[in-house]
Amino acid sequence: MPSLGADMEEGKLVEWLVKPGDRVSKGDIVAVVETQKGAIEIEIFEASEIGALLAEPGQMLPVGAPLARLGAAGDKDIAAVPAGARVTAPTAPAPEPALKPPAEPVVPVAGAPAPAATKGGTVLASPAARASAAELGIALEAVTGSGPSGAILLSDIERHVPAPATSVAELAPEGRPKGKPGLDMTEMRRAIAAAMSRSKREIPHYYLSHDIDLQTAQDWLTATNAGRTPDQRLLMGAILIGAVVRALAKVPELNGRFEAELFAPSTAVHCGLAVAMRGGGLIAPAIPDAQGMDLDAIMQAMRDMIARTRTGRLRNSEITQGTITISSLGESGVDALFGVIYPPQVALVGFGTPRLRPMVREGRVELRLAVTATLAADHRVSDGRRGALFLAQMNRLLQEPESL
Amino acid sequence: MTLDEIRATFIADLIAVAPDIDAESLRDNDHLQDDLGLDSMDFLNLVSALHKRLGLPIPEADYPRLATTAKAVAYLDQALAG
Structure with a gap:
């Protein structure tokens, strides 16, 4: 049972999508697990052949419990692995699979409460x-x-x-x-309470805010969408994500993960989006490798991910491997959002609701569409000066939306 | 298409976009964003579905005319006739 978040302790196996003897490649979806974040598709972490399924659909299993036994593709000896041998479950980022020594009987099931052991x-x-x-x-x-x-x-x-x-x-x-x-x-x-409490307990946040003129971006968006059918249109949200992802190239210490007292910057931007669930709550799945995407690709990825977050299934890599998160209030919110960093990430970018405001432009006050962008960042890793550089760079990029 | 057919089509696509909306309690003057909680992505998905089904362009400038079920039915009827 893989850990699908720092505070997950157990998950329920919903169904198997493979059977013994099936060959699988890295990234194939092999099972569905139900967690606090809904049903999650579990990807296999290396090419192999399914040896034996150790867990039954419907079982509640603690993190780390074996779900299945794997062997190298074509390995004839899979079935010969001693009964009770445990194969570790993948955690993010997926480590090399390791065989643990035979341990207590496999597949512990949460049963009737027992006195403290x-x-x-x-x-x-x-x-x-x-x-x-x-x-x-x-x-x-x-x-x-x-x-x-x-x-x-x-x-x-x-x-x-x-x-x-x-x-x-x-x-x-x-x-x-x-x-x-x-x-x-x-x-x-x-689950939200646990993650956010941990964040406020462990991460020394600092906050910055910057008002950004969005009128140029809005005009470009209107002109671009005018020539497109609805399914090809862009949203302002995609432009904001594009600007965040590009600006991170200039301030890489905002993108990565802080684990085991150490910050590991990431060259890939797995860009988390805080997606509000209809009916309450939120989940922040990440668009993988957003650094290589143009706005159309970002829009498509965002559309797919939001749909799957709300009505379908996410994959475990999407909910465990984010390197930064964006939270946006959308069209009917308030001016600014100061976020709580999603551990083990080190920064969260917040966008308030864009609205018409008086902005000074070339020495004159004009009515322009503007948004307040905020940065909540981890002071163990970066300082306000670098954070400010990030927001300023984002502003610059948003004045040239055609370059995103 | 009759107005009733247009209305049924619109509600079917709306519920496909936001499955938690209860067709029974939906009122014609509910505002899609303010009352039903659709965000810009939900709304774009709804417009995309209507475009696909009815073959109408539905430009962004017309979005305010889809703000409620009542408005949308009138708008779609007019667009289909035109």
């Missing part, structure tokens, strides 16, 4: 559960664990805490919130 006097608990318990001042011994061997999971800690007077679900009109079928809004709220 101890091992050598220490209560068994996941790191996330431990951190959360410490923060909330809860004694682990008092919590009932539902994980493997009775280990305490983050969800157990959350169950232990009295529910707030008003839950998110209750805030929605007509009882049960509407949204994507199969998506549990309470669970999604919990």
